[in-house]
Amino acid sequence: MEEEPFEFLTYKNLYDIEHIKDTEGMIDLILYHQRNYVTVMVINPSCKLIQDEFDQIGDIYFTVGHSGQKRKLPSGRSKKGGTYTKKDTVICTVSMKDGRKFKIRSHVEAKLLQVNEDLCQNMESLKKVPQDGFIAIFLINKKYSPDN
Numbered sequence: 001m002e003e004e005p006f007e008f009l010t011y012k013n014l015y016d017i018e019h020i021k022d023t024e025g026m027i028d029l030i031l032y033h034q035r036n037y038v039t040v041m042v043i044n045p046s047c048k049l050i051q052d053e054f055d056q057i058g059d060i061y062f063t064v065g066h067s068g069q070k071r072k073l074p075s076g077r078s079k080k081g082g083t084y085t086k087k088d089t090v091i092c093t094v095s096m097k098d099g100r101k102f103k104i105r106s107h108v109e110a111k112l113l114q115v116n117e118d119l120c121q122n123m124e125s126l127k128k129v130p131q132d133g134f135i136a137i138f139l140i141n142k143k144y145s146p147d148n
Helices: 048-052 123-127
Strands: 015-021 028-034 038-043 057-062 090-096 101-105 110-115 134-140
Touching: 090 110, 090 134
Parallel strands: none
Antiparallel strands: 015 028, 028 038, 038 134, 057 090, 090 101, 110 134
16 A cells, blocks of 8 residues: 655645625636635636636626726735725626626625736636636735634
8 A cells, every 4th residue: 555645744724715606697706715814706617607608708807896987906015005895896797799798796895906807818717717717816804804
């Protein structure tokens, strides 16, 4: 019988996983809440949109906040100047070739650190979760953290 290498090591999850299903049943989101209050949002690669209708996706475009609001991404070490999102803030919209549109909301009260605008040109990245296919990265305020 072959012995497993590193059997003395234990593995601890460094993040909590939260699954969110939308009301239309097309897009399922996964939020990876890390211990340092950073949250990564991805589309579940096994959701109906990716599995059944991936070829029908026409466009993905990012909008943050209300219409006309200019997106501000934070800069610097302390990440000042970013847009604060509420749970119902629309991060991006997925447009289908047949005219349907699906809005992806943030589902967290946090500061928006980064959006993955590479998805606009390379939608195949949605299947590479979470390495390349993330939607957005947030910094959650400590008082809204799932740990509290």
